[in-house]
Amino acid sequence: MNGTSPPPQFNEMVRVAARIGCLSFGGPAGQIALMHRELVEQRKWISQDQYLHALNFCHLLPGPEAQQLAIWIGWKLHGIRGGLAAGLLFVIPGALVILALSIFYASAAGLAWFAAVFLGIKAAVLAIVVQALARVAGQALGTPFRKAVAALAFLALFLFNAPFPLVVIGCGGLGAMVARYRPAWLGLGTAAPLPPHSPRPWAHSLWSIAIGAAAWAAPMIVVLALLGPHHVLWRIGLFFSKLAVVTFGGAYAVLAYMAQQAVGARHWLSAAEMADGLGLAETTPGPLIMVTQFVGYLAAFRAPAPFTPLVAGILGAGLTTWVTFAPCFLWVFALAPWIERLEHARLLKGALALITSAIVGVIANLSAWFALQVLFAVLRPVRIGPLALNVPVLSSFDVRAGLLVVVSAWLILGRKWNVAATLGVAGLGGWLLSLA
Structure with a gap:
């Protein structure tokens, strides 16, 4: 992935997803900004273009766009199990x-x-x-x-x-x-x-x-x-x-x-x-x-x-x-x-x-x-x-x-x-x- 770091190990992705789930206050705007800071700016697991395209994609779907963005990021990094882990950890704390x-x-x-x-x-x-x-x-x-x-x-x-x-x-x-x-x-x-x-x-x-x-x-x-x-x-x-x-x-x-x-x-x-x-x-x-x-x-x-x-x-x-x-x-x-x-x-x-x-x-x-x-x-x-x-x-x-x-x-x-x-x-x- 051009402009990004190598995909993280699954355990590391789970740890970061759990952190995001516990800190995702402020409604969708705050949650989307938090994921951008953690995953695009700091860790570079997802590129800026990928993130924006995925966000546009999630806006097409019914349901909470921040939740779906978390699922997509997990899927992009580690397939179905990554999507399940990231999506569940985004919901379970709240x-x-x-x-x-x-x-x-x-x-x-x-x-x-x-x-x-x-x-x-x-x-x-x-x-x-x-x-x-x-x-x-x-x-x-x-x-x-x-x-x-x-x-x-x-x-x-x-x-x-x-x-x-x-x-x-x-x-x-x-x-x-x-x-x-x-x-x-x-x-x-x-x-x-x-x-x-x-x-x-x-x-x-x-x-x-x-x-x-x-x-x-x-x-x-x-x-x-x-x-x-x-x-x-x-x-x-x-x-x-x-x-x-x-x-x-x-x-x-x-x-x-x-x-x-x-x-x-x-x-x-x-x-x-x-x-x-x-x-x-x-x-x-x-x-x-x-x-x-x-x-x-x-x-x-x-x-x-x-x-x-x-x-x-x-x-x-x-x-x-x-x-x-x-x-x-x-x-x-x-x-x-x-x-x-x-x-x-x-x-x-x-x-x-x-x-x-x-x-x-x-x-x-x-x-x-x-x-x-x-x-x-x-x-x-x-x-x-x-x-x-x-x-x-x-x-x-x-x-x-x-x-x-x-x-x-x-x-x-x-x-x-x-x-x-x-x-x-x-x-x-x-x-x-x-x-x-």
Whole structure:
């Protein structure tokens, strides 16, 4: 590999992957930067061009891009076993921490000091989500057409309660068509792409899909055989398996849809608890989409039969984590050998470009949803024809939450504090305000 060091021994790669997994705070931007520093700049195991091409490839896939990038790097260095090791070590530290925090959360719920601390954490998370919105919008909305699509996606979700998967798939299809006939609307060049010269590794991809799909489905088959299709574990696994296929844009993009389904349709937890879960995920290493594990834990904890609540919660968290992250290995192992061809696929680039623009609208919807949940104690559902709104009752405005949001926004946007420090100060502020 030109410009790189010889591939490391497998044991050395595992050690570095474990270090990255334990230090991967700060969401996908921080995790991608950490891997670049450790693997490209310091150790030179991967070249700059390889890293950027792989990152573009991972953006094409559903699921957390930082997780998939870790899998790809492990695969590039040591094949399937390298991908498995790097991918698992990227997830396991954060999964264990989130599980411990979920157990503590379920047992401490209702305590006054606990609620006060989480008021501050939720206020900080609102500022973090707004920061993510500004960052993604700055990168994704390079043309007027893409700005218009982002605005329409927000309106469809916020005003009409449109299904998240429908918005993502619709924008992807539209992007492919626009890339074919009006590529300039997406900021794509008009020159015909060069034909790739890499081989077509059909056998490798088909075997990867078959084995990956079997591994993905295995625990679900066990749940179905032992507990049946009406048990909460089956419903948890089925929901998060579907979610894993449409999670373009990461946790921020999918959270509002997950809340819509887990809170409104399935009643697994409250909107306030969903907001708490994102706060917990922000404080831990690993992918932010790990918030799904928190939801799975509470859903099973509250409908535990025939298990104890603790055992059911652990099973729910484990199943959620499996069906959320197992597809990441499937996508990467099946498609990584096609990376050169994917780089030249104009229609796929167009679909991804418009999905990315739509994700800005999705995150804007999340910001609005999250702001209403944090700042107002009472929301009144209103339907006007096709419009479906949650209108805040102004008298229920929480002054303490408003103050904490302003302070958190100043720290993270104005002072450029990191996420962990902002969450700590906001949590302490929530506790202090509860004493006043």
